[in-house]
Amino acid sequence: MGRYLAYRLFQATLVVLGAMIMVFMMLHLIPGDPVQVLFGDAPVPKEQVEAVRHQLGLDLPLDQQFVRYVRQTLSGDLGRSLKTNRPIVTDLRRAIPYTASLAVTAMLLAVGGGILFGIVSAVRHNTWLDNAVTTVALAGISLPTYWTGLLLIWAFSIRFNWFPITGQGTVRHLVLPAITLGWYAGAILTRLVRSGMLEVLRQDYVRTAQAKGLSTRTVLVQHALRNALIPVITVASIQLGTMLGGAVVVETVFARDGVGRMLVNGILQKDFPTVQGAVLLVAVAYSVTNLVADVSYGFIDPRIRYT
Amino acid sequence: MGPTILPASSPRRRPGRFAVLRRLSPGGKASLVIFLLFCVPLIVPQLLAPYDPTAISYNEIFQGPSGRHWLGTDQYGRDILSRLIHGTRVSMSLGLVSVSLSLALSLPLGIAAGFYRGRFETVVMRLLDVLMAFPGILLALIVVAILGPGLANAMVAVGIGEAPAYTRVVRSAVLTIRENLYVESARAVGAGEGRTLWRHVLPNVLQPIIVISTVGFAVAIIIGSSLGFLGLGAQPPTAEWGTMVSEGRTYLRSRWWISTFPGATIGVAVIALNVLGDALRDVLDPRLRH
Numbered sequence: 141m142g143r144y145l146a147y148r149l150f151q152a153t154l155v156v157l158g159a160m161i162m163v164f165m166m167l168h169l170i171p172g173d174p175v176q177v178l179f180g181d182a183p184v185p186k187e188q189v190e191a192v193r194h195q196l197g198l199d200l201p202l203d204q205q206f207v208r209y210v211r212q213t214l215s216g217d218l219g220r221s222l223k224t225n226r227p228i229v230t231d232l233r234r235a236i237p238y239t240a241s242l243a244v245t246a247m248l249l250a251v252g253g254g255i256l257f258g259i260v261s262a263v264r265h266n267t268w269l270d271n272a273v274t275t276v277a278l279a280g281i282s283l284p285t286y287w288t289g290l291l292l293i294w295a296f297s298i299r300f301n302w303f304p305i306t307g308q309g310t311v312r313h314l315v316l317p318a319i320t321l322g323w324y325a326g327a328i329l330t331r332l333v334r335s336g337m338l339e340v341l342r343q344d345y346v347r348t349a350q351a352k353g354l355s356t357r358t359v360l361v362q363h364a365l366r367n368a369l370i371p372v373i374t375v376a377s378i379q380l381g382t383m384l385g386g387a388v389v390v391e392t393v394f395a396r397d398g399v400g401r402m403l404v405n406g407i408l409q410k411d412f413p414t415v416q417g418a419v420l421l422v423a424v425a426y427s428v429t430n431l432v433a434d435v436s437y438g439f440i441d442p443r444i445r446y447t
Numbered sequence: 448m449g450p451t452i453l454p455a456s457s458p459r460r461r462p463g464r465f466a467v468l469r470r471l472s473p474g475g476k477a478s479l480v481i482f483l484l485f486c487v488p489l490i491v492p493q494l495l496a497p498y499d500p501t502a503i504s505y506n507e508i509f510q511g512p513s514g515r516h517w518l519g520t521d522q523y524g525r526d527i528l529s530r531l532i533h534g535t536r537v538s539m540s541l542g543l544v545s546v547s548l549s550l551a552l553s554l555p556l557g558i559a560a561g562f563y564r565g566r567f568e569t570v571v572m573r574l575l576d577v578l579m580a581f582p583g584i585l586l587a588l589i590v591v592a593i594l595g596p597g598l599a600n601a602m603v604a605v606g607i608g609e610a611p612a613y614t615r616v617v618r619s620a621v622l623t624i625r626e627n628l629y630v631e632s633a634r635a636v637g638a639g640e641g642r643t644l645w646r647h648v649l650p651n652v653l654q655p656i657i658v659i660s661t662v663g664f665a666v667a668i669i670i671g672s673s674l675g676f677l678g679l680g681a682q683p684p685t686a687e688w689g690t691m692v693s694e695g696r697t698y699l700r701s702r703w704w705i706s707t708f709p710g711a712t713i714g715v716a717v718i719a720l721n722v723l724g725d726a727l728r729d730v731l732d733p734r735l736r737h
Contacts, residue, residue, distance in 0.1 A: 151576070158577030162589070169593045282717040284669050286676045287692055287710035290699060298700050378582075385583030389673050393696075404677050407592045415592050423580045 145435060152431045159423040163416045164209045170412070174198055178222060180410055213420070219413035228417035231402060236421075238308050239398035242390070243383045245314055246322035251376055253326040258333020258368075259360060265338060273330060280327030285386055289320040289393035306395035317394045321386055325379035332375055336368030343367075370437065377433030381426035467730055475726020481719040488535040489543075496529035500686040509702050519704040521694060527708055530686035534709060537687045538716070541602050541671040541680075542664045548606025549613045549663060550656065557617025562625055562648060571614070578611040584670050586611075591679045598687070601680035605667045613659060620655045624648055654731040661727055665720035672713055688713045 167174045175193045193199050197208050218228035261273040296316060297305040303316050340346060341364055349363045388400030399418050406414035471479065488495055504524035512519045518527040560571040578586060587608035594600040624630065625648065633643045674680030675689025683690060688709045695705030
């Protein structure tokens with residue numbers, strides 16, 4: 141276990157380092173002079189361009205620039221926004237709670253709904269209930285989130301006026317975006333739990349448990365679900381990452397000032413330090429959740445041994 | 448022993464190239480038909496669309512669905528059906544181009560990594576690990592940030608963004624293929640590496656490739672139209688599904704038809720592709736089932 145943990149930590153560190161290289165290279169891959177890119181279309185005197193180039197260290201060789209970038213990033217300095225001149229870290233710190241609350245709520249809905257509907261669908265295999273669940277899941281996988289978000293707004297904010305259309309801060313603001321974002325992941329998890337349960341329910345140990353006279357609930361939860369749950373954890377951790385990406389769209393639909401919206405606005409306004417900061421944050425967050433998921437398997441299924 | 452007479456041609460009917468299609472589930476067949484219908488505007492949108500998709504007509508703004516404008520008109524009086532048909536062309540070509548790009552990147556890389564293994568495979572896999580750290584739409588957003596917004600750049604962005612997932616599938620397929628007896632036999636009778644790869648490995652990678660491309664087409668449409676919705680893909684006045692939904696957003700309260708029809712169209716296209724992908728997987732590659 142200790143060795144596996146060390147190996148996995150090492151691997152995650154490599155991935156984060158690679159992500160930093162990519163994010164660092166973004167500014168240099170944009171066609172044109174990076175300093176001019178930072179200034180945008182504004183006409184700037186040559187001396188000022190050179191002054192900024194020197195100030196940001198863009199006149200150094202690339203490898204030294206990267207070392208400088210890593211050092212600054214690790215000390216919590218992600219640069220300043222080109223539009224507002226605020227430190228990126230300050231903006232991110234303000235945006236993170238909105239995205240995190242959205243992603244966590246959506247994940248809870250997705251996992252809860254996925255397990256519940258997955259079990260129901262498997263136990264009532266080939267009934268109208270199963271068909272209904274499968275159809276809703278297919279819709280969740282297929283419909284674009286920006287459209288499902290608008291449908292929910294139309295139904296629950298415009299027609300019934302139950303929830304505010306846009307904005308953030310209260311639980312009521314969180315409901316529709318979380319459902320929008322959670323529907324997709326929930327649909328994937330539902331399918332996974334359903335096929336996993338269908339598989340497990342055929343196993344001998346489930347028949348044994350039934351034959352012993354255990355209640356249906358005990359059989360389902362203690363014997364079947366536990367064994368169908370392993371792939372769910374893998375996929376849920378992957379989906380959490382997808383959600384961080386999906387938050388980009390959902391935050392735009394519901395006008396939440398989260399990290400995703402910050403990223404999109406950064407791209408639209410050519411505010412590259414903001415883009416770099418937001419991208420790096422999502423990549424690091426995703427790597428950490430994957431790490432945690434990988435390590436947690438051993439606790440859930442003792443049969444898994446790390447070598 | 449008398450001479451054996453060989454029949455001039457094998458009497459057994461060889462399975463046709465499209466026999467696979469006959470084995471598809473009914474839902475899969477229906478989805479294939481829907482997909483092919485969506486391909487029609489790819490070739491001749493101007494024949495199908497009743498009006499010019501970008502023609503502005505201020506006398507006809509915000510008309511609901513009617514006999515004259517079946518799906519209504521938008522805030523510029525443009526015919527939504529015509530815009531949808533032309534938008535279908537945009538989104539379908541986006542899917543086609545980006546899936547082709549993903550394949551062009553992932554096939555050589557995945558086959559080489561899976562077939563030659565060794566240090567090359569390690570390097571490729573670690574690189575993929577890094578790329579996979581940017582989930583979902585994020586990699587596409589990075590590419591758009593570098594290249595700038597626009598339809599062509601969105602195609603490239605989606606193609607690059609999805610390539611890592613394709614590469615993984617190709618590599619893992621090749622890993623099993625290379626252990627097969629026919630690969631060893633080919634080597635034993637002296638087939639060169641190029642011939643082995645071309646004649647024996649590539650045809651066997653095709654089945655998982657077809658499955659992942661079908662589902663990947665759906666993903667490409669979703670991500671591409673999401674970029675359009677965010678203002679980072681196709682730019683107005685180009686008719687594109689995502690931008691159409693985005694334009695109708697402001698008028699959701701009273702002019703529901705502007706956003707609803709393009710959204711529903713994307714839904715139908717993507718559902719068809721997902722069902723077709725599932726059906727193809729069941730027929731071609733049952734192992735991919737989770």
